[in-house]
Amino acid sequence: MKLKLITDKSAAGVMFSLTLLSLLLVVVIAAGLIFKSMPILEEHSLWELISSSKWKPARGEFGFLPFIVGTLWVTGIAILWTLPVALLTSIFLTENSKRWVKKAVFPILDILAGLPSVIYGVWGIVVVVPWISDWLAPMFVEFSTGYTLLTGGIVLGIMILPLMVSLFVELFSATPMEMREASLSLGATRWQTTKFVLLRKNFPGILATVILSISRAMGETIAVLMVCGNIVQIPSSPLDGGYPLPALIANNYGEMLSIPMYDSALMFAALILFVVVMVFNIVSRVILRRIENKYI
Amino acid sequence: MDDIKKGFFRPNQKFTTKVRERASIEVKDFNVSIGGNHILKDCSLTIPDKQITCIIGPSGCGKSTLLRSFNRLLDMTEDVKIKGQLLVDGEDIYASGVEITSVRRKMGLLSQRPCPLPMSIFDNIAYGCRIHGIRNKKKLRLVVEHYLKAAGLWDEVKDRLNTPAARMSIGQQQRLCLARGLAVEPQFILADEATSALDPISSKTIEDLFLKLKQDYSIVMVTHTLRQALRIADYVVFMYLGEIIEEGPAEQIFKNPQHELTKKYLSGAFS
Amino acid sequence: MKAKFIEEKVMKVVMALTTVLLFFFVGSIIYTIIKEGWPAMSWSMITDLPGGGFYIGKEGGLLNAIVGSLMIVGASTVLGLLVSIPVVFYLNVYLTPKSKLGYASRLAFDVLFGVPSIVYGAFAFTIMIALGLKTSLLGGIIVITLLIIPIFIRSMDEVARTMPRDILAATFSLGATRLQSVRVLVRQILPGIATATLLSIGRAIGDAAAVMFTAGYTDAIPTSLSQPAATLPLAVFFQLSSPIPEVQSRAYAAAFILTVIVLILSIGGRLITNHFSKNRIK
Numbered sequence: 001m002k003l004k005l006i007t008d009k010s011a012a013g014v015m016f017s018l019t020l021l022s023l024l025l026v027v028v029i030a031a032g033l034i035f036k037s038m039p040i041l042e043e044h045s046l047w048e049l050i051s052s053s054k055w056k057p058a059r060g061e062f063g064f065l066p067f068i069v070g071t072l073w074v075t076g077i078a079i080l081w082t083l084p085v086a087l088l089t090s091i092f093l094t095e096n097s098k099r100w101v102k103k104a105v106f107p108i109l110d111i112l113a114g115l116p117s118v119i120y121g122v123w124g125i126v127v128v129v130p131w132i133s134d135w136l137a138p139m140f141v142e143f144s145t146g147y148t149l150l151t152g153g154i155v156l157g158i159m160i161l162p163l164m165v166s167l168f169v170e171l172f173s174a175t176p177m178e179m180r181e182a183s184l185s186l187g188a189t190r191w192q193t194t195k196f197v198l199l200r201k202n203f204p205g206i207l208a209t210v211i212l213s214i215s216r217a218m219g220e221t222i223a224v225l226m227v228c229g230n231i232v233q234i235p236s237s238p239l240d241g242g243y244p245l246p247a248l249i250a251n252n253y254g255e256m257l258s259i260p261m262y263d264s265a266l267m268f269a270a271l272i273l274f275v276v277v278m279v280f281n282i283v284s285r286v287i288l289r290r291i292e293n294k295y296i
Numbered sequence: 297m298d299d300i301k302k303g304f305f306r307p308n309q310k311f312t313t314k315v316r317e318r319a320s321i322e323v324k325d326f327n328v329s330i331g332g333n334h335i336l337k338d339c340s341l342t343i344p345d346k347q348i349t350c351i352i353g354p355s356g357c358g359k360s361t362l363l364r365s366f367n368r369l370l371d372m373t374e375d376v377k378i379k380g381q382l383l384v385d386g387e388d389i390y391a392s393g394v395e396i397t398s399v400r401r402k403m404g405l406l407s408q409r410p411c412p413l414p415m416s417i418f419d420n421i422a423y424g425c426r427i428h429g430i431r432n433k434k435k436l437r438l439v440v441e442h443y444l445k446a447a448g449l450w451d452e453v454k455d456r457l458n459t460p461a462a463r464m465s466i467g468q469q470q471r472l473c474l475a476r477g478l479a480v481e482p483q484f485i486l487a488d489e490a491t492s493a494l495d496p497i498s499s500k501t502i503e504d505l506f507l508k509l510k511q512d513y514s515i516v517m518v519t520h521t522l523r524q525a526l527r528i529a530d531y532v533v534f535m536y537l538g539e540i541i542e543e544g545p546a547e548q549i550f551k552n553p554q555h556e557l558t559k560k561y562l563s564g565a566f567s
Numbered sequence: 568m569k570a571k572f573i574e575e576k577v578m579k580v581v582m583a584l585t586t587v588l589l590f591f592f593v594g595s596i597i598y599t600i601i602k603e604g605w606p607a608m609s610w611s612m613i614t615d616l617p618g619g620g621f622y623i624g625k626e627g628g629l630l631n632a633i634v635g636s637l638m639i640v641g642a643s644t645v646l647g648l649l650v651s652i653p654v655v656f657y658l659n660v661y662l663t664p665k666s667k668l669g670y671a672s673r674l675a676f677d678v679l680f681g682v683p684s685i686v687y688g689a690f691a692f693t694i695m696i697a698l699g700l701k702t703s704l705l706g707g708i709i710v711i712t713l714l715i716i717p718i719f720i721r722s723m724d725e726v727a728r729t730m731p732r733d734i735l736a737a738t739f740s741l742g743a744t745r746l747q748s749v750r751v752l753v754r755q756i757l758p759g760i761a762t763a764t765l766l767s768i769g770r771a772i773g774d775a776a777a778v779m780f781t782a783g784y785t786d787a788i789p790t791s792l793s794q795p796a797a798t799l800p801l802a803v804f805f806q807l808s809s810p811i812p813e814v815q816s817r818a819y820a821a822a823f824i825l826t827v828i829v830l831i832l833s834i835g836g837r838l839i840t841n842h843f844s845k846n847r848i849k
Contacts, residue, residue, distance in 0.1 A: 011745075011746045012657070012661055014653065015654065015657035015661065018654050018657070019657050019668075022672075025679060026675050026678055029682065029687075033686075084585075085585045085588060088578075088585040089588075092579075092586050096579060097586075098374070105586060107837060108589055109589070111597075112589070112593055114766065114830075114832070114833040115596065115773070116770075116773020116775070116826075117800070118773065118775050118803045119596065121803075121804070122803060122818075122822045123599050123600070126599050127599055158592050161589070165589075176411070178409065178411040181407065182405070182407065182411045182476075183413060183423070185369060185400050185404070185477070186401065187398065187400045187401030187424065188397065188423075188424075188427045189571050189572065189574075191575040192571060212681070219681075219682070219685060219686065220683070221683065221776040222800070246685045253692065270686050273683055273685070274686045277686075278681070281678050281681040282678060285678075286674070289674075
């Protein structure tokens, strides 16, 4: 056999095994996290863990509800305000704006997407926290430190904004021009066309993008940890402090070996995050790839 | 067909042009350049009312651009420069302050590939009416039925009006698009190679529909199948490299072309 | 005027406003970092180690964090590229676009890409405990490599997939093996690889959650793989919570340096794309 064919074959083998190895990583991570959270799952039932709000690790009480609720609050606030902003911005970019606007906005999105989480945290502490404690919160409550779920939601929202905008822009630009023309030539205005045709047509894609952004937002750690107070309680309003899951892991890793079951509890928190993020990711990617294949 | 023009569905008659005001499309020294390319050069012509006008010419000669400038879809492209006048019913549609939506509403567009909107068959037809403010369900049902009949589609789809339009065959989709265009009571029908993506039977159906519709509408179609123009055209415009070389009644152009290029094109020397 | 035109105008203004909002956010963030960070900057900030402990010592600079970050990111970039470039070629040259393995692995890389870095960190930490390792430079390098591989693969794969398959067919028809046609592919996607590398480095250098568990933090520059290493994001995170103003200003300085690095990487990436994209066949 010729030498070049042999090298070709062996290269294929090497590449194939590298691909498989990296695939295996998903499985290994899942297995590792499950293995480490087994001890706590043997002691308490899954339902007990996620529905109890008693968090006293030293006494062996592990109720994850405050953290789950905290994560939901922060993520919810973030999505709630970024979804309209991202939608409107991307509609502006694809439907209404001139080329130079796009040229100016895309680098801005790049920068927003590239800035490290910790920088957002610094910005949150320097800008958003005082804004909330001095200006916004006094209108509703007597006193607030400014380290609240709302602060976390605002900062987190800005962090997922670039992802949402670029995915929306991709979706909208893939929508055939003829579809817009069909609506416009019936005498519809551009906004009517956007509202009734573009948004409707892209509904699955928008949904997938939102799911993807939620999964991204849930795992964000440092920035949220820096601004949302880290108080173990079930929050009752966005102006309360909260304690999302990733912050729990990051804040307590230092002592997790000194208290029994604590390490297992934290790994269980990581497992929850991993499972939720993975499921959300797969669902949205499958939808997005379906759409992509339909058009291209 | 009669009740279409009576404004049966639109008592105030705001958009449909009154018969005595009804004129046609007049193009005067019209120039278009896109991104520095001069696409239409000093085009002047008049589209006759209630006839089928075919714009013919080799590909890339600016036929589609001319057609798209009639309902200002050209505005969608970036870097477009337009000079000259385009009068529809005596009104320059490129003048400032013109309501683009009402201009576009006067023209139903049929594109190369049928493009149903992402909704049910019923909603596709009703879309235009809803856009223009008709919400009455009973009225909408009448409109939908009427125009589906006008496009010869009613019997085929009357049992599945609520299924997505994208599930129809491609020929049915094109007739749906025609019906959708008719439902906003236009005066012109613009067809941009509307049969090129269809099978022979479907395109015959569309052609027959055009022959029927020309009693009430002016139909402008771009085509590069000469035989189609021979079959249905009343008036023919021949374009070459962005210029209008020759125009006139079909018989005259086909039987007795004046210009050398027209003769060559008609004899099939280039296409 | 009619309601629909008013609605159109209003919506257009609102849309323009939300777009301006993006500029406002970026402006505000960069302004904040410069305003807080620039006064804290000095030569000794870049050239000195912190004196008297990073959390309480008032003296010194950030050299430990700068060197630590560069070591970790440099090493994991090299390791990451060694793994991800073959994988990208495998996905794009050896597998057909419809391949099931290709679909599954792209989905898996999407998932890996989405796994929060804190989960990577927690996972790597348990592995390290199981192996009896302490927080160390090596731990940081491994976890950042794991983190960076899906980013590399996804961004390069996106570039590689835009390449028309006809080019591959053309090289195959000249009798080239698949490995030889990889060379053609390389020439096509080289600028893409460069951009992807820069952007991924930007993400890796800014990641705090994963290195927190694995690399630890220290005042010294690590001299071997088994010693802990400081990193810039953690320099921000830990020192900002200190009650001492001098230490806090070190945190702002670290934030400033980090932002500058990320901005340079991001602008560099864009320049490369713009510069080379004219030579590419699309």
